Amino acid sequence: MxxxxxxxxxxxxxxxxxxxxxxxxxxxxxxxxxxGVLWAHLPRLAFRTDVDDFVVEKxxxxxxxxxxxxxxxxxxxxxxxxxxxxxxxxDSLRRLREATDALLAVEGVADAISLARVExxxxxxxxxxxxxxxxxxxxxxxxxxxxxxxxxxxxxYRNALVSGDGRVAAIIVHLSAExxxxxxxxxxxxxxxxxxxxxxxxxxxxxxxWPITNVKMARFTNADVMRFVPxxxxxxxxxxxxxxxxxxxxxxxxxxxxFTLSATMGLAGLCGxxxxxxxxxxxxxxxxxxxxxxxxxxxxxxxxxARGGSSRREALARALEPIxxxxxxxxxxxxxxxxxxxxxxxxxxxxxxxxxxxGMFFEFLITxxxxxxxxxxxxxxxxxxxxxxxxxxxxxxxxxxxxxxVRARPRTALALCLAxxxxxxxxxxxxxxxxxxxxFFPPRNAYxxxxxxxxxxxxGVTVIDLSFRAADPNAFRDPLFLNRLRAAQExxxxxxxxxxxxxxxxxxxxxxxxxxxxxxxxRRLPGxxxxxxxxxxxxxxxxxxxxxxxxxxxTRVRIRLHADGSAAVLAILGKIRSILGETPxxxxxxxxxxxxxxxxxxxxxMVNGQVQNILSAVFxxxxxxxxVLRSLPLTLLFLVPNLFPVLVNFGLMGARGITLNTGTALxxxxxxxxxxxxxxxxxxxxxxxxWAGVPVAEALHEVTEEKGEASLSSAFVxxxxxxxxxLSEFEPIFFYGLxxxxxxxxxxxxxxxxxxxxxxxxxxxxxxxxxxxxP
Numbered sequence: 103m104x105x106x107x108x109x110x111x112x113x114x115x116x117x118x119x120x121x122x123x124x125x126x127x128x129x130x131x132x133x134x135x136x137x138g139v140l141w142a143h144l145p146r147l148a149f150r151t152d153v154d155d156f157v158v159e160k161x162x163x164x165x166x167x168x169x170x171x172x173x174x175x176x177x178x179x180x181x182x183x184x185x186x187x188x189x190x191x192x193d194s195l196r197r198l199r200e201a202t203d204a205l206l207a208v209e210g211v212a213d214a215i216s217l218a219r220v221e222x223x224x225x226x227x228x229x230x231x232x233x234x235x236x237x238x239x240x241x242x243x244x245x246x247x248x249x250x251x252x253x254x255x256x257x258x259y260r261n262a263l264v265s266g267d268g269r270v271a272a273i274i275v276h277l278s279a280e281x282x283x284x285x286x287x288x289x290x291x292x293x294x295x296x297x298x299x300x301x302x303x304x305x306x307x308x309x310x311x312w313p314i315t316n317v318k319m320a321r322f323t324n325a326d327v328m329r330f331v332p333x334x335x336x337x338x339x340x341x342x343x344x345x346x347x348x349x350x351x352x353x354x355x356x357x358x359x360x361f362t363l364s365a366t367m368g369l370a371g372l373c374g375x376x377x378x379x380x381x382x383x384x385x386x387x388x389x390x391x392x393x394x395x396x397x398x399x400x401x402x403x404x405x406x407x408a409r410g411g412s413s414r415r416e417a418l419a420r421a422l423e424p425i426x427x428x429x430x431x432x433x434x435x436x437x438x439x440x441x442x443x444x445x446x447x448x449x450x451x452x453x454x455x456x457x458x459x460x461g462m463f464f465e466f467l468i469t470x471x472x473x474x475x476x477x478x479x480x481x482x483x484x485x486x487x488x489x490x491x492x493x494x495x496x497x498x499x500x501x502x503x504x505x506x507x508v509r510a511r512p513r514t515a516l517a518l519c520l521a522x523x524x525x526x527x528x529x530x531x532x533x534x535x536x537x538x539x540x541x542f543f544p545p546r547n548a549y550x551x552x553x554x555x556x557x558x559x560x561x562g563v564t565v566i567d568l569s570f571r572a573a574d575p576n577a578f579r580d581p582l583f584l585n586r587l588r589a590a591q592e593x594x595x596x597x598x599x600x601x602x603x604x605x606x607x608x609x610x611x612x613x614x615x616x617x618x619x620x621x622x623x624x625r626r627l628p629g630x631x632x633x634x635x636x637x638x639x640x641x642x643x644x645x646x647x648x649x650x651x652x653x654x655x656x657t658r659v660r661i662r663l664h665a666d667g668s669a670a671v672l673a674i675l676g677k678i679r680s681i682l683g684e685t686p687x688x689x690x691x692x693x694x695x696x697x698x699x700x701x702x703x704x705x706x707x708m709v710n711g712q713v714q715n716i717l718s719a720v721f722x723x724x725x726x727x728x729x730v731l732r733s734l735p736l737t738l739l740f741l742v743p744n745l746f747p748v749l750v751n752f753g754l755m756g757a758r759g760i761t762l763n764t765g766t767a768l769x770x771x772x773x774x775x776x777x778x779x780x781x782x783x784x785x786x787x788x789x790x791x792x793w794a795g796v797p798v799a800e801a802l803h804e805v806t807e808e809k810g811e812a813s814l815s816s817a818f819v820x821x822x823x824x825x826x827x828x829l830s831e832f833e834p835i836f837f838y839g840l841x842x843x844x845x846x847x848x849x850x851x852x853x854x855x856x857x858x859x860x861x862x863x864x865x866x867x868x869x870x871x872x873x874x875x876x877p
Contacts, residue, residue: 111427118470119422123415126475133471137361137464140368147367150320150376155450157700158707167695170569173656176213176276176648178286178697180293180311181563183272183556184304189217190250190268195239197304198271204296205275210289216273217253217263221643223616230616232643235259255622258608261561261601262662270559277313290317308552310563312697315539318549319832322542323379326830327386334386334826335359338393341822345497345815346400350480355396358465358473362392365468366461370453380454380768383838388461390823391436394779394816395429395469401812403477403485414478422474424808428786431730432779433466435723439776442718443768446711448704454768497818501810504854505803512862519856523746526753533756537705537763538667544831557664561601564666567696568594568659568678572689575653579634584610584627586685591659593681599674605659606649613637658695668705668763671698708767716748723778731789739860740785743852744778750848751841760837769841776820776842777849780813784853802861814850821846 122129157164171177182205186194199218206214222235235253240246250268253259263272277289290313297307335356343352366388370381402421440462443455477485508515543550556563570578570587577583588607595603611625617637618624628634650657663674675694682692720741728737751769760766787809791801824846827839 115423115426116419118426119419122422122470122474123419123478126478130472130475133467134361137365137368137467140365140372143368143371144364146371146374148374148376149324150378155376155378155380155453156448157704158447159449160447161700161703163693163695163703164700166569166693167567167697167700170567170656170658170695171279173651174648174658175644176215176274177279178277178311178313180275180277180290180309180313181272181556181560182275182293182297183270183308183310183552183560184306185270185555185559186305188268189264189271190246190253192239192242192246194271195236197300198273199239201297201300201307202273204300205273205293208275208289208292208296210278210286210292211275212278213276214273215263215276215645217259217271220259220263221645222252222256223612223641223643225616225618225620228617229640230613232641256612258604258612262604265559272556272560286313287317287320290314308555309549310553310556312563312565314549315553315563319539319542320379322832323835324382326827326832326835327382330826330829330835331385331389333829334389334823337826338390338819338823341819342393342397342400345397345819348400348485350485351400351403354473354476355393355400357476358396358468359389359392361468361472362461362465363388365464366457369460369464370457373456375453375457378450378453380450381457383768383835384454384457384461386823386827387458388465390820391462391776392465392468393819393823394432395425395466396473397816397819398425398429398783398812399469399474401815414480414482417482418474418477422470424787425783426470428783429469430466431726431782431786433462434726435778435782436776437462438722438726439719439778442715442722445714445718446708448708451708451768497814498811501806501814501854505806505810505858508855508858509799509802509862512859515855516859516863519746519851519859522750522753526750529754529756530749530752531756532759533752534669534759534761535705535709535763536667536669536761537701538665538761540666542833544833547831553666557601561662562664562666564663564671564698565696566661566663566671566675566694566698568661568692569695570657570659570687570690570692572655572691574689575655577689578606578650578654578657579631579638581627581629581631581634583690584634586687587657587659588627590681590685594659594661594678597674597677599664599670600661601664602662603659604649606646606657609641609646609649610634610637613641663698666698668702671702672706675699675702705763709762712762712767720745727782727785731785733789736785736789739857740778740781742860743857744781744849746852746856747777747845747848751845754841754844760841763834766834766837766841769838769845777845777852780809780816780850780853781857783809783813784857798861802858806858810854813853817846817850 182201184197184201186197188194189198195218198216202214202216202218205211217235220235221232223230223232236249240249253264254266254268260266263274264270275293277286290309293309297309301307338359339352339356342355343349346352363385366384367377369375370377375381399421402425437459440455440458444452444459446452446455540550540553553563572578578587584607587605588611591603591605591607594600607627610627614628614633614637615621615625617640628637649660661678663671665671678694723744724737724741727740728734731737731740754760755762755766784805787805788801791804792798796804821843824839824842827835828843830836830839
């Protein structure tokens with residue numbers, strides 16, 4: 103057949119192969135010049151040391167929360183706690199004051215509240231005064247016992263600043279709204295550095311709270327991934343060496359990985375995307391996926407391509423022609439899988455999807471624009487393998503064994519796959535939607551132990567703010583509103599899982615008690631607006647400003663929860679909504695705001711977006727393959743073995759109790775894009791053989807012989823890369839590695855067993871009966 107008579111796609115592929123082999127220096131220079139623009143932006147990479155990008159950017163409720171942070175004092179805080187045999191001793195209170203004063207001096211700390219600095223209302227004959235709980239530390243004896251009784255009897259202090267048994271003290275360290283150099287991570291590091299010398303000869307300080315969790319998660323993730331990146335690179339290259347046993351190919355593969363990774367991270371620098379927890383996860387992903395096309399390229403470097411004494415250029419052109427188009431398709435399909443994540447409103451997930459998708463195109467350009475031309479530097483006999491030698495290797499023999507087993511027992515193979523599908527459907531019902539930042543850390547981790555200590559000895563560190571707003575100034579001086587708020591607050595505190603709730607009503611009740619000569623029986627809300635106004639004239643403190651604005655038309659209830667898991671928080675929020683729905687709030691709007699409320703809403707958005715992301719990936723990839731295959735039945739058949747591992751993924755999660763959280767929610771849609779790669783190679787080549795008039799059974803055997811080794815080798819290399827992440831003790835990284843390894847294994851089973859069994863038992867009988875369509 104003359105070249106003009108060849109199909110357009112084949113002519114384009116041959117033209118591309120001839121261009122790569124005929125003008126290798128020009129092609130490589132052009133690709134390197136293009137990517138060099140991205141590499142030049144590597145110095146612009148900025149590292150982010152928190153996880154604040156896991157929130158919905160333009161969520162109106164989040165914007166309300168941000169507005170509240172500018173209105174109320176004391177928003178983000180860290181709990182610093184320590185335990186003694188008895189807090190109410192001169193030495194223990196002196197240690198508490200020393201630590202409080204030291205923390206006040208830390209840059210980025212707006213305030214530090216403890217028993218050593220807290221405001222106290224003390225009654226007189228016909229008034230009350232606001233002054234520190236104590237100026238001078240009282241000596242042991244009657245004065246100290248009086249301080250103990252007064253402190254433990256005050257609901258504002260008990261389980262907030264001191265444990266009920268008087269042994270654990272807490273310092274509430276409020277962070278400044280304006281971040282100092284180094285941001286939140288810098289403040290946390292300064293707090294840790296400040297407390298370190300104070301621990302000598304005394305109890306250990308325990309730190310908890312969302313700012314600490316935020317920074318610790320970022321530290322843990324970044325440290326793990328940075329530690330595993332070299333290991334991932336070594337293991338994947340080592341696996342590549344085991345497959346090909348050729349140091350020249352190993353050298354080219356290493357260069358291709360470095361170039362691809364540099365281009366991807368350079369794009370992040372160009373676009374101003376910070377290196378956050380999800381962006382760091384792109385690094386091992388790109389390392390492993392960059393090898394996928396390289397494996398297919400290296401597998402086709404065999405003596406058949408170099409037969410007849412061909413020159414290096416001709417031999418490489420023959421090796422490139424069968425794989426250029428399917429490798430391009432795999433890059434497109436994988437990019438579609440990752441790009442589906444860009445539909446989410448969460449910046450962290452969008453950045454992950456964007457960079458991973460871009461990395462797929464970079465690896466294609468570098469594989470065929472740099473590595474392939476670079477292969478011309480080596481003599482044919484140094485890099486091309488004997489077909490017989492290849493067949494003797496373990497992977498080709500395994501491929502051949504599985505193929506023959508499925509051909510001989512297709513119904514048994516299909517029954518096994520369907521049994522796995524049924525079991526996965528059953529187990530998938532048990533998947534729980536839950537993100538618990540505390541449980542991301544292993545039980546023996548010091549920070550997790552600190553959280554549990556503070557939660558169990560004082561109160562939970564998960565804070566939900568319940569906002570109330572009214573249009574009328576001074577609306578919240580109305581005793582009717584205050585009584586409604588108090589009644590709701592008491593019901594909220596009775597909900598299991600709620601440790602403590604504080605609002606401005608607690609301050610008015612304390613004022614009323616103090617005004618009546620500290621009579622505990624008078625610890626109730628003032629009965630008239632006149633008394634409310636009079637108390638506010640007498641009150642000269644600042645602590646209440648944490649709960650109400652100056653105009654008294656915006657207030658909040660700060661609720662401390664025992665659990666931090668999203669499922670438990672959502673359940674509690676649902677109960678609070680029911681409580682608030684029982685009471686009319688005329689002229690008042692209420693809403694849950696704050697960091698934890700933002701994260702819970704983000705979790706709902708991410709999980710609900712799972713179906714959208716998967717469907718987007720399936721639709722996009724299916725559309726591409728429908729255009730390529732020009733057959734709706736074949737396209738549907740193409741999707742079967744690729745949806746199989748996604749389903750098994752959810753079944754495995756249900757069976758193993760792995761929750762659907764902010765880490766595992768990223769896997770399904772992106773995994774679908776990864777696992778289609780080998781199916782693409784199979785179907786493209788299968789369709790070509792059918793167009794050539796080859797019968798179905800013979801076409802299956804030929805394609806398996808030609809593509810099986812590359813597909814299994816590629817999956818094996820990818821699995822080794824992901825398996826490294828299973829060494830992590832940080833739950834999101836561990837399960838990201840585990841589930842991706844499982845998906846790669848099940849994906850290969852889908853291609854080698856499920857798909858082949860469908861062909862062999864006659865699901866593809868339509869293609870046996872019909873004549874092969876013209877290309």
